[in-house]
Amino acid sequence: MSDSAIGAPARSGDSPSSSLAAAVGQLFGSGRELVADAADLVAAEAHVALQMMTALAVTAVCAAVLGVLAAAGALAAIAMGMVERGFSGAAATGAVALICALGAVWFVFRLRALARHALFARSRQQLRGDG
Numbered sequence: 001m002s003d004s005a006i007g008a009p010a011r012s013g014d015s016p017s018s019s020l021a022a023a024v025g026q027l028f029g030s031g032r033e034l035v036a037d038a039a040d041l042v043a044a045e046a047h048v049a050l051q052m053m054t055a056l057a058v059t060a061v062c063a064a065v066l067g068v069l070a071a072a073g074a075l076a077a078i079a080m081g082m083v084e085r086g087f088s089g090a091a092a093t094g095a096v097a098l099i100c101a102l103g104a105v106w107f108v109f110r111l112r113a114l115a116r117h118a119l120f121a122r123s124r125q126q127l128r129g130d131g
Helices: 016-085 087-117 121-128
Strands: none
Touching: 016 087
């Protein structure tokens, strides 16, 4: 038989098992690179999400502080208006305290309602196969 019919003769150091091992090694190397790229992407997205959550938290705290100051100003205006209309300072202070107490009670009931809400209910349904 001629070399052209069979193909090029195998080199003395190349056996079929070593070329298979090299191919498997390249395959696993490519898989590792793919996983590393995905991990880099997830890390970058997590970093952006962390920055976004930090900005949201700072903005929410600033909004809360300004809201409390606005509520305090409104309550002071109510108290001053009551004093101008002839109510005593104690009565005006009591009225403002009553408004604050009613607001606190409302928030307590709102928090109780939120605490009773089942978290991740849709995810649990999906995992159980109900939804």
